[in-house]
Amino acid sequence: MTLVVGNAMDDRIIEEAISWHAAQMRDDCDWDGFTLWLEADPQHRVAFDDVTLLDDVLVQRRELLAQLLPAETRAIPEAVPNRRARRWAGYGLGTAAAAAIAFSLPMLSTGGSQVAYATGPGQTRMIALADGSRVQLASASRLVVDKGSMTLDGAAWFDVPHDPSRQLTIQAGGYRVSDIGTKFEISAGERSVKVAVAEGTLSVSAGGLAKPVRLSGGQRLLVVGDLNLAEIGSIDRSDVGSWRSGRLVYQNVPLSLVAADISRYAGRKLIVDPKVAGRRFSGVLSIGNGSGLVGDLQQFMGLATRTEGSAVRLVARDYG
Numbered sequence: 001m002t003l004v005v006g007n008a009m010d011d012r013i014i015e016e017a018i019s020w021h022a023a024q025m026r027d028d029c030d031w032d033g034f035t036l037w038l039e040a041d042p043q044h045r046v047a048f049d050d051v052t053l054l055d056d057v058l059v060q061r062r063e064l065l066a067q068l069l070p071a072e073t074r075a076i077p078e079a080v081p082n083r084r085a086r087r088w089a090g091y092g093l094g095t096a097a098a099a100a101i102a103f104s105l106p107m108l109s110t111g112g113s114q115v116a117y118a119t120g121p122g123q124t125r126m127i128a129l130a131d132g133s134r135v136q137l138a139s140a141s142r143l144v145v146d147k148g149s150m151t152l153d154g155a156a157w158f159d160v161p162h163d164p165s166r167q168l169t170i171q172a173g174g175y176r177v178s179d180i181g182t183k184f185e186i187s188a189g190e191r192s193v194k195v196a197v198a199e200g201t202l203s204v205s206a207g208g209l210a211k212p213v214r215l216s217g218g219q220r221l222l223v224v225g226d227l228n229l230a231e232i233g234s235i236d237r238s239d240v241g242s243w244r245s246g247r248l249v250y251q252n253v254p255l256s257l258v259a260a261d262i263s264r265y266a267g268r269k270l271i272v273d274p275k276v277a278g279r280r281f282s283g284v285l286s287i288g289n290g291s292g293l294v295g296d297l298q299q300f301m302g303l304a305t306r307t308e309g310s311a312v313r314l315v316a317r318d319y320g
Contacts (some may be wrong), residue, residue: 010043017047018301031246031286038245049126049134114146119154121267122290124244133168134159138187138243139290140264153265155187157241162200175223184215185241189260191225194253198240224254226277248285248293255279258297259314265290269311276303276316 021038023029038044098122119125119137127135137143141154152172160168162181170177173188173217175195182200187193195204197215197230204221205212205262213221213232235251242249248261256277285296294312298305306313 005292013041013043013047013052014118017044017051021051022046029246031288031290035245035247049136059280065191081094090168093106114143114144116144118142121265131163131166131168136241137245139265140267152186152188155185155243157183157185157244159183161198173223175204178203178205178212183240187257187261189257191261192254192257193223193258194257196220196222196235196240198237222257224256237262243287246287247286250283250285252280252282255281255301257313262290262293262297266293266312267291270294271311271313273315274315276301276314 001250005057016037020034023034038048060102117125117127117137119139119141123139125137127137127143127145129135135143135150137198138155138157141152141156143154143156144151148166148168150168150170152170158170158179160179160182164180166180168179170179170186172186173191173193174190174192177186177195178185179200179202182202183198184200184202185194185196185237186200195202195215195219197219199217201214201216203212203214206223209230215221215232218234218237220240221230221232223230233252236249239249239251243261248258248265250258254277255272259272262285263270267290279301281297281301284298285293287293294305294314297303298314301314302317304317306315
């Protein structure tokens with residue numbers, strides 16, 4: 001597969017995408033500015049997604065890339081976590097050279113029947129699959145790919161080309177998501193699952209559901225085992241996968257689902273006390289470096305926190 005963006009992509013847009021991609025791994029990233037840049041032009045999202053894809057290739061296929069470059073630039077640097085800008089420079093590539101490779105380098109499928117991908121706190125990862133599907137893995141998440149099936153622990157955005165001859169399945173939190181061509185996100189915690197669809201149609205099934213649930217663009221499914229909750233509702237399509245632009249957007253969701261998301265970005269587990277677990281939250285949380293998310297939620301919901309070892313418990317403010 002070769003990355004192609006339209007008939008011609010403005011070099012300025014490509015360079016801006018590379019700059020924003022590198023900026024996201026710094027603590028002082030301007031997330032509001034990044035969101036405005038994404039929304040200013042549809043080509044910005046396309047360029048950013050493809051630059052993120054290339055970054056994954058640089059990590060996994062460094063030796064092959066070195067062979068493709070001229071001899072004087074073949075020194076293969078070690079990948080430096082959270083310092084993507086240094087990775088471009090390590091190959092002797094300025095932004096223009098990096099942009100040229102970004103839109104001409106073939107994507108190679110990974111060998112073996114099963115491949116695992118993972119991200120740490122504050123990291124995201126774009127994965128290109130052999131069938132043309134693209135998956136963006138959220139912070140502190142893990143995805144195992146085995147031919148036509150996947151297993152997700154955490155959260156991810158899926159962009160799957162329509163192909164009626166095959167069906168992709170994803171296992172997450174005890175639920176099975178089946179798709180033949182959709183853009184959607186899945187967020188799976190210990191006892192909770194959220195599936196939200198931006199485009200297309202998919203099916204969700206599990207032993208706890210009387211029959212498979214069919215979701216279309218603009219719909220979401222929320223399942224929370226502790227609350228014995230399984231509900232279908234509507235969602236703004238633009239809010240599906242909002243974490244990709246540095247925001248966590250919620251519309252009337254239980255606190256336990258919000259806590260599962262925050263735990264992935266804050267670097268420590270957020271537990272919701274059973275007395276407040278059923279409370280609903282609507283609002284927008286800016287991710288930043290993740291450190292302020294617990295405090296923001298606590299303030300918005302009028303709650304208090306207790307430290308329990310390496311975890312934080314969210315409790316009612318009048319907790320005795």
